[in-house]
Amino acid sequence: MLQGYGFQHYPAHIPTSIDVPEISMRDLFRQSVKTYRDCVATWFYGRQMTYGELQQAVDAFAAGLQGLGVGKGDRVAIMLPNCPQYVIAYYGILTAGAVVAQVNPMSVPRELQHILADSGAKVMVTLDALAPRVQGVQSETDVAYIISVALQDQSVTPEGTTPFAAVVQNGLARPLDEVMIDPAEDVAVLQYTGGTTGLSKGAMLTHRNLVANTLQCYYFFRDSYHPGNDTCLTVLPLFHVFGMTVCMNVSIYNGARLLLIPRFDPAEVAQIIKAEQPTMFPGVPTMYTALLHLPNIENYGLNSIRVCNSGGAPMPVELMRAFEAKTGTTVYEGFGLSEASPVTHCNSTFAPRKPGTIGLPYPSTEYKIVDLEDGVTEVPVGEIGELVIRGPQVMKGYWNMPEETARTLRDGWLYTGDIATVDEDGYVSIVDRKKDMIIASGYNIYPREVEEVLYEHPAVQEAIVVGVPDAYRGETVKAFIVLKAGAQATEDEIIAHCKAGLSPYKVPKLIEFRSELPKSSVGKLLRRALREESTAKVDGA
Structure with missing residues (x-):
């Protein structure tokens, strides 16, 4: 039994530690x-599939691969997007002993x-409408086959x-062919997350990592x-690690029905809630905001x-309270990161x-909450430090990135890059980010990646990208730009340039x-100064 650091609140029937079985995600699914x-x-706009039918499709897809x-x-x-074929493909790939590489459907060719x-x-495996985008970069990759998914009955195969x-x-x-899988060593998923270099890096999540986090989620909310x-409102994207584990893997383990919704439209989601009466809803704050502001949302049976x-x-605490008061639900806020499954x-x-x-x-x-400078010394209750984590859900490392892995995993501890505090009861609060990551509508955005695209514009001399508070998205992306001498560019031109090289949310x-932009004595651009200035303007507005 683990002691302290919040475990004193656990009742006797919920274990503070679990024995992770030595099984694969394929085995967990079959159980x-x-x-x-x-x-x-699964439920997809009225079409339903039982667990038995799902396994038949999963095994057939695995054999087909x-x-x-x-x-x-x-x-x-x-x-x-979220659809039955995603679930079949995911478990089919794992059943074949292969590795799922997660790709956001909004990825532009450069990212893809x-x-x-x-x-x-x-x-x-992609949507038929997205196949041309894949084909546009296929020659620069090892992709030999593109499997196209048709969600419309009359679709023509590209x-x-x-x-x-x-x-x-x-x-x-x-x-x-039944494949031998070593749960502790064999990678199940490459979950791509942003990198300090501006290019995303693949967090290697093993079968054991994913089995562990599935069971941890289940026992915590048993x-x-x-x-x-149970019925899980599955509108979080399954390509996102939060959706993959909390919506899909936990629901499959629990024998729940997944309401698969490919995109978040507040009015449509409200109608589905009213008709299908889900019992679980993992979401991001912007979803709760949008539903809260729908007319008569209290009449949709949330x-x-x-x-x-x-x-x-x-x-935001105010959002949580308003949503609960209007809908009669209870919201449980949590924390996670790709590197922890x-x-x-x-x-x-x-x-x-x-x-x-x-x-x-x-x-x-x-x-632990450790000193920001030495990364080792635990700080006293209430003082800020970096949140570091150890557990069976922590990734094996980054795919083909040993130096990044060594910086992030040290002596078995995952260094999150998040600045946090812990109170006397063991509750953790995230107060800032050590990294400069922007979180907009639940998506992680790395300023350097956006800046690299900005610097590709012929009129841009210097650029700094920061996150500024946004009532709906949580944060939104703002770019400060110095143009080259004699050059001209409009806001619309800069935005159009970015749209060609970045996913829409970036x-x-x-x-x-x-x-001019603020610089240190050695000429380093000072992102923090602009972020603080922008935040102060929003707060003072």
Whole structure:
């Protein structure tokens, strides 16, 4: 039993530590199918599939991949919105012994090429409408097959791609080769996250990491789950680590029904809630904001939801209180990061909530708040330091990046880069970010990546990108720009330039031209000064 650091709040029936079974995600999935075979696993606009039917499709897709030459350890990329084919592809890839490489469907060609080349993916599973984007960079990657998913019945299969249904059909006609998987060593997912170099890096999440975090989530909220009878509102993107684990993997383990929604439209989501009565809703603060401001939201039956999880970005306390008052639900804010599969902390159903904190540690999760300078000395209660974490959910390392891995994983501890405090009850609060990352609508945005695109504009001499407070997105992206002597550019031109090289959520929403930018005595651009200035302006408005 782990002691202290918040574990004193755990009741006797919820373990402070768990024995992670030596099984793969494939095995965990098959256990759930055995228990919940006739329960509904997925819902997609009225079309439902039972756990038994899901396993048949998963095994067929796995065999189909093997028929294309996919073997153990090969990477297969998924670039899909939430849909049944995503779930089939994810578990099918793992069943084949291959590795899932997660790709955001909003990725522009530059980002897409990097992830595909870095991962060495042999196969890409994507939406038919996105296939041309993949084909545009295919020659610069190892991708041999593009499997296209059609969500419309009358869709025409893009030339040069293989229909998803055909891969499943081919798999049904051949035996599935059972692959030996070492849960502790074999990577299950490459979860791409931003990097200090401006290029995303792949967090290697092993089967054991994902099994551990699934069980940690389950046991932490076990009082709220009704195995075999729950319904999870799955509108968080499954390509995002939060959606992957908390919406999909935990729900599959729990025998729940996944309401698969490909994009967040507040009015549509409210109608689905009213009709389908979900019991679980993992979301990000912007989703709660949008639902809160829908007319008559109190009449849509949101009180069917027993647990609303909020993560991905800090949730304003006022928003939490207003949402709960209007809907009759309870929101439990937590914390996670790609490198931890992702969840490490959350407010709980079994101990007092402390709004504004990320709550208590998950079972088997140790943490410390250490000195910002030496990274070793634990700081006293209430003082700021860096949050470092140790547990079975912590990644194996970064894919092909030993130096980045050594900086982030030290003596078994994951250095999060987040500045935090802990109170006398063991509740953690995130007060700032050691890194300069911007979190907008739950998406991580790294200023350097945006700046690199800005510097590609012929009129830009200097640029600094910061996050500024935004009532809806949490933060939004602002760029400060100094133009070259004699050069001209408008805000619209700069934004159009960024749209060509960045995913939509990374594009600066605010542009400010200046004659000079603040610098240190050695000429280093001072991002913090502009961030503080912008925040003060917003706060004073």
